Amino acid sequence: MSVSKLQVSRRQRATPYTPRVEALGVSGYSVVNHTILPKGFRRTVEQDYWHLKSHVQLWDVGCQRQVELQGPDAGLLAQLLTPRDLRNAQVGQCLYAPMIDETGGMLNDPVILKLAPDHFWFSIADADMLLWARAFALGRGLDVQVDEPDVWPLAVQGPKSDDLLARVFGDKVRNIGFFKFESCDFQGHDLVVARSGFSKQGGFEIYVDEFSLGTYVWDALWDAGSDLDISPGCPNLIERIEGGLLSYGNEMTRDNNPFECGLEKYCHLGDELDYIGRPALERIAELGHACEIRGLVFSGEPCQAPQFPWPVSIDNDQVGYVTSATWSPRLEQNVSLAMIERDFWQPGTEVVVKAGNDLDYRGVVTSLPME
Amino acid sequence: MSVSKLQVSRRQRATPYTPRVEALGVSGYSVVNHTILPKGFRRTVEQDYWHLKSHVQLWDVGCQRQVELQGPDAGLLAQLLTPRDLRNAQVGQCLYAPMIDETGGMLNDPVILKLAPDHFWFSIADADMLLWARAFALGRGLDVQVDEPDVWPLAVQGPKSDDLLARVFGDKVRNIGFFKFESCDFQGHDLVVARSGFSKQGGFEIYVDEFSLGTYVWDALWDAGSDLDISPGCPNLIERIEGGLLSYGNEMTRDNNPFECGLEKYCHLGDELDYIGRPALERIAELGHACEIRGLVFSGEPCQAPQFPWPVSIDNDQVGYVTSATWSPRLEQNVSLAMIERDFWQPGTEVVVKAGNDLDYRGVVTSLPME
Numbered sequence: 001m002s003v004s005k006l007q008v009s010r011r012q013r014a015t016p017y018t019p020r021v022e023a024l025g026v027s028g029y030s031v032v033n034h035t036i037l038p039k040g041f042r043r044t045v046e047q048d049y050w051h052l053k054s055h056v057q058l059w060d061v062g063c064q065r066q067v068e069l070q071g072p073d074a075g076l077l078a079q080l081l082t083p084r085d086l087r088n089a090q091v092g093q094c095l096y097a098p099m100i101d102e103t104g105g106m107l108n109d110p111v112i113l114k115l116a117p118d119h120f121w122f123s124i125a126d127a128d129m130l131l132w133a134r135a136f137a138l139g140r141g142l143d144v145q146v147d148e149p150d151v152w153p154l155a156v157q158g159p160k161s162d163d164l165l166a167r168v169f170g171d172k173v174r175n176i177g178f179f180k181f182e183s184c185d186f187q188g189h190d191l192v193v194a195r196s197g198f199s200k201q202g203g204f205e206i207y208v209d210e211f212s213l214g215t216y217v218w219d220a221l222w223d224a225g226s227d228l229d230i231s232p233g234c235p236n237l238i239e240r241i242e243g244g245l246l247s248y249g250n251e252m253t254r255d256n257n258p259f260e261c262g263l264e265k266y267c268h269l270g271d272e273l274d275y276i277g278r279p280a281l282e283r284i285a286e287l288g289h290a291c292e293i294r295g296l297v298f299s300g301e302p303c304q305a306p307q308f309p310w311p312v313s314i315d316n317d318q319v320g321y322v323t324s325a326t327w328s329p330r331l332e333q334n335v336s337l338a339m340i341e342r343d344f345w346q347p348g349t350e351v352v353v354k355a356g357n358d359l360d361y362r363g364v365v366t367s368l369p370m371e
Numbered sequence: 372m373s374v375s376k377l378q379v380s381r382r383q384r385a386t387p388y389t390p391r392v393e394a395l396g397v398s399g400y401s402v403v404n405h406t407i408l409p410k411g412f413r414r415t416v417e418q419d420y421w422h423l424k425s426h427v428q429l430w431d432v433g434c435q436r437q438v439e440l441q442g443p444d445a446g447l448l449a450q451l452l453t454p455r456d457l458r459n460a461q462v463g464q465c466l467y468a469p470m471i472d473e474t475g476g477m478l479n480d481p482v483i484l485k486l487a488p489d490h491f492w493f494s495i496a497d498a499d500m501l502l503w504a505r506a507f508a509l510g511r512g513l514d515v516q517v518d519e520p521d522v523w524p525l526a527v528q529g530p531k532s533d534d535l536l537a538r539v540f541g542d543k544v545r546n547i548g549f550f551k552f553e554s555c556d557f558q559g560h561d562l563v564v565a566r567s568g569f570s571k572q573g574g575f576e577i578y579v580d581e582f583s584l585g586t587y588v589w590d591a592l593w594d595a596g597s598d599l600d601i602s603p604g605c606p607n608l609i610e611r612i613e614g615g616l617l618s619y620g621n622e623m624t625r626d627n628n629p630f631e632c633g634l635e636k637y638c639h640l641g642d643e644l645d646y647i648g649r650p651a652l653e654r655i656a657e658l659g660h661a662c663e664i665r666g667l668v669f670s671g672e673p674c675q676a677p678q679f680p681w682p683v684s685i686d687n688d689q690v691g692y693v694t695s696a697t698w699s700p701r702l703e704q705n706v707s708l709a710m711i712e713r714d715f716w717q718p719g720t721e722v723v724v725k726a727g728n729d730l731d732y733r734g735v736v737t738s739l740p741m742e
Contacts, residue, residue, distance in 0.1 A: 010679040010694055011497060011620030012401070030383070031402040034497065034620060102509055107502065126382060126405065128499035131478065132506045138473055138647065139510020249382030249405060276509065307389075308381040323381055 012036055015062025016152050016214020020222075024232045032063035032126045038234045046329045048231075049238045052201055056160035057233030058221055061198070061205070062152040062214075067110075067122040067130045073142040074118045080140075080275050081122070081133060082112070083258065085268035089114050094179040094194050098258040098266050099129065104280035105254035106261060107132060109246065111196060113181060113207075121207070123153065125248035136276070152214055156221060157203035160228045165204055167224040169193060173204065181207075186217060198235045200243035200369065237326045241335045244295065244368030250308070251293055251323045251337050257281070259289040260339065262368070291320060292345050295370045296338040298353050298363030302327035303334045311354045312338055312363070319344040322353055331370070340365060383407055386433025387523050387585020391593075395603045403434035403497045409605045417700045419602075420609045423572055427531035428604030429592055432569070432576070433523040433585075438481075438493040438501045444513040445489045451511075451646050452493070452504060453483070454629065456639035460485050465550040465565050469629040469637055470500065475651035476625035477632060478503060480617065482567060484552060484578075492578070494524065496619035507647070523585055527592060528574035531599045536575055538595040540564060544575065552578075557588060569606045571614035571740065608697045612706045615666065615739030621679070622664055622694045622708050628652070630660040631710065633739070662691060663716050666741045667709040669724050669734030673698035674705045682725045683709055683734070690715040693724055702741070711736060 013035045021038045029036040038060050043051065051057065069077050079086050084097040091114050099108040099122075108129050110122040122129060134146040156165060165173040169184040173193060176182050181194035192207040208217050222230060235247075244262075246252060252261045258281070259267070269278075269285055296312065309321035325336035336353070344351065349365040384406040392409045400407040409431050414422065422428065440448050450457050455468040462485050470479040470493075479500050481493040493500060505517040527536060536544040540555040544564060547553050552565035563578035579588050593601060606618075615633075617623060623632045629652070630638070638652055667683065680692035696707035707724070715722065720736040 009401070009618075009621055011618065014678055030380075101505065128502055131499055131503035134472065135503045135506035136510040139507040139512075141510075247380075247382065250380055307385050 015060055016208065016211050017060035017062060017154060017218050020215060020218050021060050021232055026232070033065045033124065033128070035063035035065065037061065037063045038232070040234065041232050045237055045326070048233060049236050049329065051229070051231055052158050052199060052233060052236050052239055054159065055229040055231065056156060056158040056164050056203075056225055057231050058218065058225075059155035059157060059197075059233050059235070061155045064123050064153045065130075066149055066151045066207075067124055067133055068147050068149045069120045069122070069133065069144055070147075071118060071144040073137070073144040074120055077133065077137055077142055077144050077146075078112065078120045079273070080136070083267040083275050083277065083281060085273060086112070087273070091116055092180055092182065094181055094196050096179070096266065098261070098263045099132075100258060100277040100281070101254065102277050102280060104257040104277045104284055106248070106252045106256050106258060107254065109248055109252070109261075109263070113192065113194065115192075121149070121151070123205075127248065149209065150211055151207050151209045152211060154206045154208055154214070154217060154221075155197045155203060156206065157197045157199045157233065158201050160225075161203035164221060164225045164228055164230065165193070168220050176204075186213075186220070189213060191217070198245060199239055200245070201239070237324065238328050238335065241295075241324055241326060241337055242328060242331070242370045244337070244370070246293065246337070247324065251339070256339070257284050257289060259284060260292055262293050288342070291339050291341045293368070294338055294340045294345050294347070295366035295368045296322060296336045296340070296351065296353065296363050297331065297333050297366055297370070298336070298361035299333045300361050303355050303361070307356070310356060312340065312351050313354065314344060314349075314351055319351065322355075325355070334361065335370060336363075337368075338365075386431055387579065387582050388431035388433060388525060388589050391586060391589050392431050392603055397603070404436045404495065404499070406434035406436065408432065408434045409603070411605065412603050416608055416697070419604060420607050420700065422600070422602055423529050423570060423604060423607050423610055425530065426600040426602065427527060427529040427535050427574075427596055428602050429589065429596075430526035430528060430568075430604050430606070432526045435494050435524045436501075437520055437522045437578075438495055438504055439518050439520045440491045440493070440504065440515055441518075442489060442515040444508070444515040445491055448504065448508055448513055448515050448517075449483065449491045450644070451507070454638040454646050454648065454652060456644060457483070458644070462487055463551055463553065465552060465567050467550070467637065469632070469634045470503075471629060471648040471652070472625065473648050473651060475628040475648045475655055477619070477623045477627050477629060478625065480619055480623070480632075480634070484563065484565065486563075492520070492522070494576075498619065520580065521582055522578050522580045523582060525577045525579055525585070525588060525592075526568045526574060527577065528568045528570045528604065529572050532574035535592060535596045535599055535601065536564070539591050547575070557584075557591070560584060562588070569616060570610055571616070572610070608695065609699050609706065612666075612695055612697060612708055613699060613702070613741045615708070615741070617664065617708070618695065622710070627710070628655050628660060630655060631663055633664050659713070662710050662712045664739070665709055665711045665716050665718070666737035666739045667693060667707045667711070667722070667724065667734050668702065668737055668741070669705045669707070669732035671705070671732050674726050674732070678727070681727060683711065683722050684725065685715060685720075685722055690722065693726075696726070705732065706741060707734075708739075709736075
């Protein structure tokens with residue numbers, strides 16, 4: 001399928017950073033949570049990959065909308081919404097957490113920020129989890145407010161992120177632990193700053209909690225980074241595949257359970273803990289899951305990206321499917337994420353990838369992240 | 372904001388008709404319900420408007436996903452999900468129906484198809500109402516299956532629609548009433564065919580209930596229309612504004628109640644009838660709503676479409692905002708939809724529209740649909 005133009009309307013929301021990314025020559029957008037997400041700038045994905053691994057980038061990830069739970073039953077609802085055990089979660093902690101339905105199907109994989117014992121943000125991937133959380137609370141009669149606050153995450157990613165952020169927020173940011181957040185002053189305004197982000201190159205996400213503040217934060221970071229080769233950027237397909245970072249809607253849908261997505265460690269099945277989908281997960285754990293996400297590399301010409309999934313087979317029997325793929329200039333082969341059946345998911349297994357248009361590639365299953 | 376490129380992935384789903392619209396030179400897509408919606412072909416929006424009013428078009432509206440309710444409590448849940456009184460709804464009827472949350476805020480405005488007393492499709496606008504419906508049923512403990520079936524609507528719109536459909540489905544389609552549906556045979560396969568669609572030019576929506584059947588239905592209609600000047604098409608901005616057809620996310624969001632959207636007649640406040648948001652609607656009905664959707668025409672140069680909303684004012688006091696606007700070649704002025712405050716919503720009221728970039732237009736409030 002050809003890459004085609006996106007029409008922007010009020011329904012596909014701009015972010016506070018849209019004027020800046022437009023001025024910097026954004027080449028395209030995706031739509032996430034009814035909000036536009038830049039997909040590239042003036043460089044190729046390969047150039048952008050090398051830059052991300054060496055320098056620092058500003059990413060407009062305002063599309064990572066927050067579902068805010070607040071009130072007496074906020075803690076109870078937060079726990080009901082995820083199989084991850086939140087009982088020992090601390091204020092100031094970010095928790096990557098699967099959300100599932102009553103059949104065990106994946107609905108989302110947000111990062112949960114515990115702001116206070118009765119106050120949470122779920123920083124979500126592409127699905128209206130506000131509707132899920134609010135309707136469940138309403139049906140169950142819980143005493144909790146569920147809303148979308150005026151919060152627009154801005155990501156700073158890459159090895160020079162600490163140096164850049166220290167210039168704007170002070171040296172205290174250097175001491176923020178991985179998947180922890182702190183409140184940091186920006187021109188008299190307290191902002192949540194977390195060491196997190198959708199790359200493996202290190203960095204932060206700044207939860208700008210007022211639309212009109214967005215360009216000021218962007219500009220302060222941009223100006224402070226002028227001697228650090230700062231660049232606008234966005235989640236990089238090559239880097240995220242190599243790093244094994246899953247994208248909801250691509251690697252997983254409601255048809256997948258969290259075990260298939262490699263998220264077993266975030267599913268509490270020990271002592272009694274009530275959450276949506278627990279009985280279903282127990283059955284799946286007992287029976288074993290049929291497939292699991294893996295890396296998969298394959299040589300030959302750089303693959304194009306028509307519509308996924310692509311079938312993965314051995315001796316003409318399908319044993320899985322590729323969900324995302326691209327060419328890696330570092331590994332000098334194609335890299336992909338694939339859902340592979342149990343008997344064949346062992347790293348080293350040789351397979352055939354059919355990349356549309358009768359193009360067959362010889363590939364090998366790998367662990368994640370890729371080396 | 373410039374129109375920019377859309378990146379397609381597994382997360383932004385193709386429809387059964389995507390290969391056909393690609394072959395016919397689709398110029399861009401929007402994203403609705405995680406699914407791509409064509410936004411134009413080889414003609415301008417104006418040319419497309421005249422064609423739609425004279426001939427017949429095939430629209431890929433596979434993005435109108437269905438939320439299917441099935442089971443003993445399906446009727447109960449359907450009613451809880453809308454303020455519209457469904458007690459006299461008949462099998463074979465399509466019902467345009469607001470969906471609201473517990474504050475009265477608009478969540479969606481689907482067309483509900485009553486397939487059987489315990490079986491409904493909600494043909495939805497852009498929001499994950501599957502999550503809303505399923506979570507509410509789960510929280511409330513209802514005995515109902517809520518799912519997204521393998522159904523991909525294909526719209527046939529324009530004055531020659533009856534002639535075209537009769538060639539493929541037989542003359543029985545001519546007798547299908549407005550907002551009624553019947554089961555029609557297509558090569559041995561029963562398909563739901565409804566007299567409905569997102570234009571005021573007449574036509575049908577065919578609920579193709581098997582992905583792999585899609586291209587066959589498309590091709591049969593396309594071939595049958597070769598002497599009818601058939602064309603690919605999509606919802607036409609000029610036509611829908613003139614016709615007063617609202618788009619969820621553009622004209623209305625969770626911040627609007629159904630009275631503001633002109634949907635009072637679909638809100639039952641008479642005898643006891645339980646649905647989500649009823650107490651909130653009663654309060655709003657008692658206090659009166661502050662603004663309501665109207666048409667608004669304004670002269671001058673054809674307006675461009677930067678980001679909405681645009682402020683509407685009288686004597687420099689804001690009295691509303693424009694949510695969608697474009698140039699009408701028929702009325703030879705700009706036409707728009709606007710949310711206008713009570714004191715100023717009387718048709719004929721003169722206002723000023725500020726269309727970004729310090730461009731002021733003199734405008735007049737109108738009723739809907741526009742003459």
